[in-house]
Amino acid sequence: MSEPRTMGAMVYGPGPDIREVRRPVPEPADGEVRVRIGVGGINPADWRNRRRYTGDEPVVPLQDGAGVVDAVGPGVDATRVGERVWLWETARQRSGGCAQKLVVVPADRAVPLPADVGLDVGAGLGVPAVTAHRCLTVGEGGPERLAPKALDGRTVLVAGGAGAVGHAAIQLARWSGATVIATVSTADKAALAEAAGAHHVVRYRDGDAGEVVRGLAPDGVDLVVELAPDQNTELDLRVLAPGGTIAVYAGGAAAFPVDLGSSLGANARWQFVSIFTMAARAKEAAIAAVTEAVAAGVLGVGPEAGLPVHHYPLADLGRAFEAVEQGAVGKVLVDVGPELG
Missing domain, CATH: 3.40.50.720 (NAD(P)-binding Rossmann-like Domain)
Structure with a gap:
């Protein structure tokens, strides 16, 4: 019998310390897609959740990210494999967010990203x-x-x-x-x-x-x-x-x-206003509008667009969290799989 495939991930819990672990590669179920993460985005909610977490199970953080669909579950169009996407609310009431090489999410939480829009932009959308x-x-x-x-x-x-x-x-x-x-x-x-x-x-x-x-x-x-x-x-x-x-x-x-x-x-x-408890109708309207705005060239990143970006490798997730908690101006991003571009 072959050994189960594993992948790298960063977790916290129990306690706030961040550490690297190996996790089984997840398989998408009905209505789900698996995404190979290129870039993850950190939000203030991420570090606040880390500080107040009291559970016993390790948590893979980061609600937001961007990458490429590499597998789909039953009921999802197979042509989505290879699609560049941005992700939202990946870790809400789920076992893992974007601080890992592969993440499985409901198909509607992986939103197509135009070919001319970088993953840095996608990872900074979401929350x-x-x-x-x-x-x-x-x-x-x-x-x-x-x-x-x-x-x-x-x-x-x-x-x-x-x-x-x-x-x-x-x-x-x-x-x-x-x-x-x-x-x-x-x-x-x-x-x-x-x-x-x-x-x-x-x-x-x-x-x-x-x-x-x-x-x-x-x-x-x-x-x-x-x-x-x-x-x-x-x-x-x-x-x-x-x-x-x-x-x-x-x-x-x-x-x-x-x-x-x-x-x-x-x-x-x-x-x-909280993204995590707003009505589904409001979320759907937001995703549709944000998708249209991104395609129109809105919501860019970088100093020229008014939002500097700060990159950290996945192994330095702890330092990236500290940067956000200390009020870094701009967007703090985590390079999970930068080979995706």
Whole structure:
């Protein structure tokens, strides 16, 4: 009897230490595909999950990645073998993410990647782009799916425009026709937000950001994409248009105060966003829109696109996690199988 095939993977648990292991090569079941990973993408949720994990079974992290389909299960078109794809939510309630040579996922979580789009772009989609899409589509009377002209006439404020979600929000909002204002802390980050396509960039440490934003949008902003509500609540309510929405996808504090008078007076909508629990319909709309945007040349990476990339080999996954946890500006990627290109 032949020995079972194995592959390299990086895991944590029990405990936060990251180590290299050998795992059996997985086989796709009904409706699944197996993908040979080229590049994995790390998100803040990955290191947070690592810190709070208390289970006994080792976990292969990284929700996002990109690679090539190398096998399909029953019910999946065999012509998908050899297809370049980007992956989303690979490790959610599953045994393994993209920090391994091969991963098996439901076929709809492996999304075709155009031939002229690099794997670095694909590995940086997933959590950031789907989250950004949801943030941009929760406003009163807004579209369920982004597309050119879908946000015509609307003004969007993106807090933290140099981060991965902020970058995706700027690019998707501009692609959809919105006027985009981004807030950042430094000149370097301002340059990145401008490269991403923001029409206006406000350095909030340089003066009264609320006054500047109001000067740019006298009638107020229709939608705020917010990552730090504990710090920005007062600013958000000050610049929000009547009936506007504050879409919160992250936060540094467990709780934050909301001024009821200002919120009621503006008919403000506070909407919290998590890719992991959003409705299937919202995910489907996001995947479709992101796919269209990528094909149109939107959501690029690199300094020229407003999102620097930082590469680490798979063996240095621990250092890559530390870079994200310490606030690396841009996107941290892990080279799992760089021979795929």
